[in-house]
Amino acid sequence: MGNILTKVMKALKKGKKSRGTENGAGMKNNTTVTKVIKGTVILMKKNVLDLNDFTAAVADGIDELLGKKVSIQLVSSSVNGGAGDQLPPPPPSSGNVLKGKIGSPAFLENWTTKTTTLTTGESAFDVTFDWDEDIGIPGAFIIRNLHHNEFYLKTLTLEHVPGHNRIHFTCNSWVYPAEKYQTDRIFFSNQAYLPKDTPAALQWYREQELVTLRGDGSGERKEWDRVYDYDYYNDLGDPEKGSDYARPVLGGSVEYPYPRRGRTGRPTSKDSKSESRLPLLLSLNIYVPRDERFGHLKMSDFLGYGLKSVSQLIVPEIQGQLDSTPSEFDSFEDILKIYEGGIKIPQQITKNISAEFIKALLPMDGEGLLKYPMPVVIKEDKTAWRTDEEFAREMLAGANPVIISGLQEFPPRSKLNPEIYGKQDSTITREQVENMLDGLTVDKAMETNRLFILDHHDSLMPYVRRINATSTKIYATRTLLFLQEDGTLKPLAIELSLPNPNGDEFGAVSKVYTPGGNGVEGSLWQLAKTYVAVNDSGVHQLISHWLHTHAVIEPIVIATNRQLSVVHPIHKLLHPHFRDTMTINALARQTLTNAGGFIESTVFPGKYAMEMSAVLYKDWVFPEHALPADLIKRGMAVEDPNARHGLRLLIQDYPFAVDGLEIWSAIKTWVEDYCKYYYRSDEMIQEDEELQSWWKEVREEGHGDKKDEPWWPKMQSRQELIDSCTIIIWLSSALHAAVNFGQYPYAGFLPNRPTLSRRLIPEPGTPEYDELKTDPDKVLLKTVPPQLQMLLGISLIEILSRHASDEVYLGQRDHEWTNDVNALEAFERFGKKLAEIEGKIVELNNNPGLKNRSGSVKVPYTLLFPTGEVGLSGKGIPNSISI
Template structure:
């Protein structure tokens, strides 16, 4: 028992769980309630925390503790939601606090030391390999992607800690270095999912069951290196679009030579689970929504353009403000990289406008992947990939839809990158060889777009950028802190899904390198993109303004005027953004009455300093960050964090299967260059354009791997917690924040209804498109599907949980 002092309250008498031995607990995961009787000296005041010691032989999950009939307080709730391991695993006491909320300066004196010491335990000492019972949140570079002990082909650069390869930090595991390279962390066995993250950050039993049930561990089997070269050189191809459609509406017989090869390294039962076989080797996937109503509407120019506004990557298109488009690449290193698209290429399709008139009237837009891809293109194309750096110019028509005008495909100059590019321009055509070439040109654009989506907009800007916030929040903000309570639900499962991604998907030879066009240079490409990352520009309004899609308008209800009025991602997103912003403003204002209270919050300032100097330590520049000196800066920062972790990630993740589950619509790799006149490929294009298209895009094995992956990643878990919800109703004892949160939920329901109404309005053509696929990726889904999960294509989870 501690002696009472000013900052450490007195402990009551030891109490025990009653009927621990006699109560029958379920063999499988489930909840069990126990009684406990506390003997408390009323003169010591109201209990604010309790210490628990587990003398059992195994860990248990402590959900909550409720004290009834407490003098002076009545009912006291302790929200725990934590795994408690046997006491010999800890060299300190496990402490849990009430659901009351305190700033550091308002914390009862009797809890101050407990509050401070708990944060010290969570930070650890920065040494040693961390084990599952450790509760340590710490930082590390991305030095766990390569496996140099397996050979030079599996070595990868360390991301983070250098000007050449800047990157956000990941959670530290402390594994020893490889034998070959002391800067690279050794890897776990391929099939192990026992990657260290603090135990409370791992999936729940329900989530893990869902995750494994849909075959991730089975998919990993096909990544065994014995079949890697086989996969790259398989003679098996899709000969017709019907062959691809058979993956969903019919059956496809898996090639016997592939099955024989797989069966050497994959247990039969796992092979059946992956390949969906029972007896006959067949596969069948759910029907992606993009081909449910019309099997070929995806090939139209209107749908190609619409998906830039309402597809799975609606965050790249921008206003074209100068013509021709210019490059920001260093001309000393890359020569002149400006666009070769001329007025003559596009004016014939400008609906009577000149280029100057279209520019002046904000009618021209561009999907520009040129500068992102070009620096890596020589290396990428030295592999089996044959890709281009692309620019696509589009016209905003009077009916609100976009019309592609020209596509530029560029390669580095054969005399060297410093000499600039060799570019070819393609314009729309519907028939004959010109129509077939145009379809291929659009495919090369989508290959770029898929890589940028997966590696930059999805992984880097959501998954990787949020992880340092998860770590810093647990290290510097007590569970009693209001900002911890605000942000914690938006960090659920993020560290663990990121750890799995590093282990299985992003690693050398992993699924991303096998199925996305930058291949082994994928993570380097995302590192290059991080050089221009600025936190404040991740706010949706700031992003839209930066891309020229919106202009500030104080007379507009949103404060912004969209130049593309029928832009589903932006329209729905701004409503969600405003709802989050209002909720955060209401919440933070309750605890911070002045800017001085923000400046004087020691935990908050330590959190912010660590995020800048440690978590995003390669981005210390002041212009990247708010100064965290005002309430407005605090609310804006928290709004951005919640937006990225919930709505932004939801819009980019949960439509993957619906759009890219059918690879002809969203190819991830191009394996041949555009056919040249007089070549055998050109002759084949004339005689069998579909076969040429299929031979150019993602191969059969890569397609099967890719579909298997995104089917898993596009699923909502059955225990998903959506925006506007909490998995614990009594997450705080403060009445006003609870009322504000209820108002937030009601606002989200209003937004749901508005989205449904817009999707019924045939005047908004971009919400439905030729594929007849309503835009629901930013439908909050606050009630209808809770507890269902699956490939719903709708719903905004609180966090980056898959």
């Protein structure tokens, strides 16, 4: 059909006279010499990206027959072209605005006959411009798409431009039919400009483009819109389905402060507070600005692993199964079968669940067997995960290595309000732990920085009573650890605490467990470690991962696009670190963190999950998320001018911190070199209107519930800019990599990091206690998630732990991004430094004296290895939060 269309069009075009000058191209007067500038456009047609969209190809062909084309007009960066009529006129108060002269339209050539000649559906088109020599150098171009369908514009390159030779425009943007836009689409060359240095002829275009991106704050956003705006998290609940699906609005209140998310403008539900939700079949079409959406390769990967099905399908089809008597794994050997040979899902689990869901979400083979990739935590040794050594090691090198802290006082004290929660201080005594301190007293061990704590008490205790009123049963926990001479940690005691049954104000009811040998004491200790792992898994997913990377970065993405022009140096610095973040967050709110969604169904806080993250956001302090500041705050390092990076780690073999400080330092050096090239003084920072507007909006809009906090950098100096950009890049790249891509390696075998517990620890005299004596593994398996929930949880983290096929890693760019040689040289140094760090990480992992690098499970720490591999590689730092 495509060949027939091409032949028809060629026939219809025969005999037509040349259109070389019918639109004014090539015209000249007595004093102006017109030059021909050759250009090349790289784009991807919609019908190439969507092979099923034959309609798009036909429509485009008809458009060409009717004379509707893709036109491009160059905009001068050096000559005032008058008021012009190509963009909306300036506001009346603006006076006589300088605007670069706009050249005659030129059209892409051979649209319908051009075959795909480049990779991944890209096509190259020639375009010829007639350009008056006396109007200077092109600095931007306007493009109009008069087809019926959008296309993805990658680049325009001009060759042999008089007085300048080559000019490159990196676009990477969807261009919809012109009728969809209120203003023309304009793209600027790769040259970076501070606002004050912008050529006068381009200044108006620069400002108007930002006005377009901000929008007017009204209306429901459409697919083709490019508007970045803020909203509260009022899109989690679904009150239309009943009160069980109502959730509080997060953001805009003292009770539930929260970072802002991207506004969609969808109408509200019947409660007038919650935004209406998209139907299931449209869940992937939730609005984000079009250029923020996944590229076609990423979307293909994403759908290929089934997240399309992780949605309201969980409710009610699955929820009924989770609430009934669940099917259990009878032994750890049964769990291992899902990796080694596959298992059939019992019929009583699947009978009420659609076959489409099972097929899409769960990895079934041709014989109906369920099989998952082998998690590396059990690849070399099937039992080492149960050891005390591995339990403690994962606090330093596992999926959540950002919570452990140095013990500052004994017994640990609570910061919860005693008027509300009564006495919450720890009940761990010296007598319970001093026999395990290698002859030291508690005070001496603290003085020599050898006592540490994994504290999940204060963050969870306010929710324990409510959570335990559901089918989930948890404790607030404290875990004490001792640093041994060989650099490893030894667990000393675990405290399990419940609210007093007589009321919160009466304080906690706590019990302390210490390492036991064989028999019931050893089994109780294993169960106590399981409750700690449950807490750490939930806090990891909701706080370390979601809140501290995904949620806090999204409003910075929005502010950057609203206030910093694409030609601003800081926009060019930060933009790669925002790729896909708004999309993955929007999809998470639609399918994972929503009422009844995947997180609520598989992670212990249940319906209180996002509410709890809002309460803990109260403690978020932007400057404290610089890695050195974080390590110092947690008592894991002290300042030392003689130590590497100015910090002395109190646990020398702390893989996350050791590798993290190398990456942090490399990022900071790169940011410092880059920022100091563009800003030669603090005064230049203060005088940059776009930069000041950006930082003001980050504070007062994006993180508006914290706008009055005194800790915000004032953005009055180069150092404040360097520090702030370094933190943003660290959170978006390395920190997210450290807390995301270790999920399947460690929690793919869910007993190692269970996400919820279903019953409390057995008490003497009960049947459960007697069972603990005879079959402790069965008791543990009845405590952690049942079969279906475990399988769903594993499926989710397999999706979230994969590197996409189009991943761009730290120190890399996938396109030309600037003309500034100094910036390019600094970026090249950054890449070389990261390569050096890779080599160091390999050396450290091969050092047998560093026992925390691999542990008894023999899993080398590679989560902060800069470059990665597609799939479940467990290594690589993507530029951005893209999954």
